[in-house]
Amino acid sequence: MVEVILKNVKKSYGPVEVIHGIDLHIKDQEFCVFVGPSGCGKSTLLRMIAGLEDINDGEIWIGDKDVTDLEPVDRGISMVFQTYALYPHMTVRENISYGLKVSKTPQAEIDRRVADAASNLQLNDYLDRKPGQLSGGQRQRVAIGRSIVRKPDVFLFDEPLSNLDAELRVHMRIEIARLHNRLDSTMIYVTHDQVEAMTLADKIVVLQAGQIEQVGSPLHLYDDPDNQFVAGFIGSPRMNFLTGKVTGVDGNITNVSVDGSDVALTLSENSPSVGDPVTVGIRPEHLSVGGAGAQITVRPDVTEQMGGVGYMHTYTKDDIHVVAEIKGRIAESATEAEQVALSFDPSQAFVFDASGARLR
Template identity: 60%
Template sequence: MSGVTLKKAIKRYGDTQVIHGIDLTIEEGEFCVFVGPSGCGKSTLLRMVAGLEETSDGVIEIGARDVTHVEPADRGVAMVFQTYALYPHMTVEENMGFGLKMNGVPKAEITEKVARASEILQLGDYLKRKPKALSGGQRQRVAIGRAIVRGPEVFLFDEPLSNLDAELRVDMRVEIARLHNEIGATMIYVTHDQVEAMTLADKIVVLRAGRIEQVGSPVALYDDPDNKFVAGFIGSPAMNFLRGVVEGGKVTVPALDGRAVDAPVSLPSDGTEVFVGLRPQHLSVREDSNSSVRLDIREHLGGVSYDYLKTPTGERIIVENRGGTGAAEATGLSLEFATTDVMLFNAATEQRLR
């Protein structure tokens, strides 16, 4: 088990630079998740750690070794891909042990390692089956088992759950979390699903356009985002953002019929444009005939519902409602929230005002 360190890591394709000087330390035994929208560079960065993409500049270390230009097979990593990549003519047991067999590992040792991995992943009853006789979740567990038997220093997961249906995704999330708790290995996991990131990670790395926006624990990123991008990406449903302008020590919000909102922080000079950030669960509504805010759509999800409100400026507001009837249709609505729940972001730089 080893940590991973990236120092000024850069990736170029010809004249196009896609990874821009990444500095990052992942501690031994840590579960680190790379998260961000499609095209942000998270899979490219993972493949650089694996050695499947050449590092154009900078240094990648695994443990105390500089592996920047080391072949993938010699880096001490094992990778689980989005596709299972199992051999259809081999049994589960044969698939899991094939890599060891090709490396000349004794048969008894292979059997022992496969048995241990199958016990961890609850695959003991399926060892003699072939992939076509398995469900999608079971196939992904076989792919993970193939990685486990190699005994790597670092596990790398490249969106391993994206091909599974919703229920299996939840089940496999639990499986991977349990696996990490049981074997304590260093794991780097790539996903665009921030729910996966929040539920699995010790550390989240939020990426955008090949750069790190923020690094921290799930709770730290949720409660204390550095900028509008992180605040909007971490959390489901996403944070509401309403345009406002600083006037007389408060923030005037056109979407709320020009309401002046108290600020939880010191404000810049009058005339500065800002975004007012409010999470759906921090909002409630009351009827107000003088308000132009109206209910547009309501989503019922059993114990919780989400009210989508339309404003006179066209900005959308989502309000979480638990246990109540929520907003009434065709009625003016006034939003209620605590000043301490407001986050403000400079509209020009999108950085958080603190």
């Protein structure tokens, strides 16, 4: 059982606190992904778990060990860096085996483990090459190989795919998912790419400004975000946010004026008061041209045809950008119209109060 537990972990640089007391429980064999915008503290948090950054307060437990004050090597972790951090003067074989040599593992065991890792990662033909002679994807595989030969309890990945091109990224993402299935280890993965987060994670931790915004499975975060930040961050293209004002409350039904149209929304847990400003969030796939339900009138701008689906970029009369995902093809004449009515089912809309908290 290798769980990772963070208890009220804090980090400051001088007087500036960058991680504000994080509590987190990552279960054994779980694939946990930290996501958030640049500067939110996700890499810092990962480095704190690795032992590369000291923490100012709190505790970090890996398995049944308090590792807060332990050196990285004593924590039972291994890490894959964004820049691969391969030793350029060593061959692939030397890179993979370096950690084992340092720990004085017998040579026969080193050879066996390197051969295993090389065959799992299809690196057999490159063992005697130096990193400079490898492609980006091969280098990334060497970095993963260096990580797995040490048989760590927890794998840490710091944006490992961000230096690869789009095609290789998809390929390596699948490789990492396979690796997780094969090794059944606890993995913590940092990324700002939410497609990686959605496809790889068992659990996503959304961070903003050094705080956890929400923790949950990818679809849970997508379907039931706690606040406007998570709703906007998870999902691509991002959720559309329209400003509105509460015009009436009748039991569970809250009437909101959005872009001049009255929309009746069902809010059973926490109703706002009449006159309160709210934000209505609608995912692009929940908008359609014409159709039944609530409607907003928009000005078409440009379209993006992806083949199976298309995206219509539009603007409301208040110049709020709204994207609609249209199944199939979008007619070329769509952008020629002065105005288009987009409709949505009010039960699929999300409502947020002025502070960004979700109203349910």
